[in-house]
Amino acid sequence: MLKFLSVRVEDHIAVATLNHAPANAMSSQVMHDVTELIDQVEKDDNIRVVVIHGEGRFFSAGADIKEFTSVTEAKQATELAQLGQVTFERVEKCSKPVIAAIHGAALGGGLEFAMSCHMRFATESAKLGLPELTLGLIPGFAGTQRLPRYVGKAKACEMMLTSTPITGAEALKWGLVNGLFSEESLLDDTLKVAKQIAGKSPATTRAVLELLQTTKSSHYYEGVQRESQIFGEVFTSEDGREGVAAFLEKRKPSFSGR
Numbered sequence: 091m092l093k094f095l096s097v098r099v100e101d102h103i104a105v106a107t108l109n110h111a112p113a114n115a116m117s118s119q120v121m122h123d124v125t126e127l128i129d130q131v132e133k134d135d136n137i138r139v140v141v142i143h144g145e146g147r148f149f150s151a152g153a154d155i156k157e158f159t160s161v162t163e164a165k166q167a168t169e170l171a172q173l174g175q176v177t178f179e180r181v182e183k184c185s186k187p188v189i190a191a192i193h194g195a196a197l198g199g200g201l202e203f204a205m206s207c208h209m210r211f212a213t214e215s216a217k218l219g220l221p222e223l224t225l226g227l228i229p230g231f232a233g234t235q236r237l238p239r240y241v242g243k244a245k246a247c248e249m250m251l252t253s254t255p256i257t258g259a260e261a262l263k264w265g266l267v268n269g270l271f272s273e274e275s276l277l278d279d280t281l282k283v284a285k286q287i288a289g290k291s292p293a294t295t296r297a298v299l300e301l302l303q304t305t306k307s308s309h310y311y312e313g314v315q316r317e318s319q320i321f322g323e324v325f326t327s328e329d330g331r332e333g334v335a336a337f338l339e340k341r342k343p344s345f346s347g348r
Contacts, residue, residue: 092123092126092127093119093123094108094109094110094114094117094119094120094123095107095108095109095120095123095124095127096109097127097130099134099136099137101285101288102136102137102138102139102288103137103138103139103140103141103281103284103285103288104127104131104134104137104139104140104141105141105143105277105281106127106140106141106142106143107142107143107144107145108120108142108143108144108145108149108150109144109145109146111145111146112146112147113147113148113150113151113152114144114145114146114148114149114150114151114200115150115151115152115153115154115155115157115199116150116152116153116154116174116198116199116200116202116203116231117153117154117157118154118157118170118173120154121173121174121177122177124177124180124181124203125176125177125180127140128140128180128181128184128188131184131186132184132185132186135292137186138186138187138287138288138292138295139186139187139188139189139284139285139287139288140184140186140187140188140189141189141190141191141277141280141281141284142188142189142190142191142207143190143191143192143193143276143277143280144192144193144194146194147194147195148193148194148195148196148200149190149191149192149193149194149195149196149200149204149216150195150196150197150199150200150203150204151194151195151197151198151200152197152198152199152200152221153174153198153199153230153231155225155334155337155338156338158325158334159334159338161325162326163326164322164323164325164326165322166322167230167321167322167325167326168318168319168321168322169322170230170321171230171231171317171318171321171322172318174199174202174230174231174232175230175231175232175314175317175318177231178202178203178205178206178231178232179206179232181203181206181207182206182207182208182303183303184208184299185296185299185300186292186295186296186299187208187209187284187287187295187299188206188207188208188209189207189208189209189210189211189280189283189284190203190204190207190209190210190211191211191212191271191276191277191280192204192210192211192212192213192216192218192258192267192276193212193213193216193273193276194213194216194217195216195217195218195255196212196216196217196218197217197218197219197220197221197255198219198220198221198222198229198233199231201218201219201220201233201237202220202229202231202232202233202236203231204218205232205233205236205237205240205266206232206236208299208302209268209283210261210266210267210268211267211268211269211270211271211276211279211280211283212258212261212262212267212270212271212276213258213270213271213272213273213276214257214258214259214270214272215257215258215259215273216257216258216261217255217256217257218255218256218257218258218261218266218267219249219253219254219255219256220233220237220249220250220253221253221254221255222250222253223250223251223253224253224333224337224343225330225333225334225336225337225343226324226327226329226330226331226332226333226334226343226345227321227324227325227330227333227334228250228317228320228321228324229250229317229321230317230318230321230325232314232317233250233317234246234250234313234317235310235313235314235317237249237250237266240264240265240266241264241265241266242264245264258270269283327348328346328348329343329345329346329347329348332344332345332346333345
């Protein structure tokens with residue numbers, strides 16, 4: 091049973107709404123919901139396309155930082171990263187197109203989720219970024235591997251090291267999103283694209299998605315595995331603990347380099 095996702099089906103399109111107030115954080119339960127959603131979609135021949143959007147102010151403002159406080163060992167942090175990686179790999183390998191409609195913000199785990207979708211549409215003012223370094227952490231849900239595929243290595247490096255988000259307009263320029271829609275029409279216009287796709291033969295859309303998966307090399311999967319290991323190490327470092335604590339206490343972190 092889905093806890094933080096609600097789904098309605100219209101015209102062969104499953105519209106999934108993420109509702110995990112206040113920021114649609116990517117908690118472990120949300121990860122499980124996403125996996126269950128994809129499982130349901132795969133089994134339903136009436137569904138040909140999936141559109142995901144966020145309720146409220148954001149698509150998703152990131153991982154569930156409060157959940158991080160219960161993680162005390164590197165092994166636990168690595169397993170948390172692997173949960174996100176496996177979940178988003180499941181999205182990317184879905185045999186039916188998954189489209190993200192991004193408003194407000196897609197940050198950290200939220201952007202990692204959006205990047206696992208096959209297409210992304212955003213509002214011009216939406217903020218997209220991987221700001222984990224401000225917490226003394228690194229992206230852990232395959233963000234270090236997916237972002238360079240879309241914006242190139244240099245831009246990905248800049249976005250992660252400076253922790254500065256880009257706007258939807260900039261994201262279009264860099265190839266991170268497919269198009270821009272107004273705040274008011276984002277979901278409706280994204281659904282128009284979805285309807286175009288839903289009108290195609292399901293066999294052909296499935297074939298295209300399968301073939302696109304072959305562009306991922308073994309180096310990608312090696313990078314994802316290494317990312318989860320380093321995430322665990324960084325998470326339990328002094329700076330990692332300081333960054334998370336500072337975020338929750340709403341203060342500037344003081345990093346020692348340890």
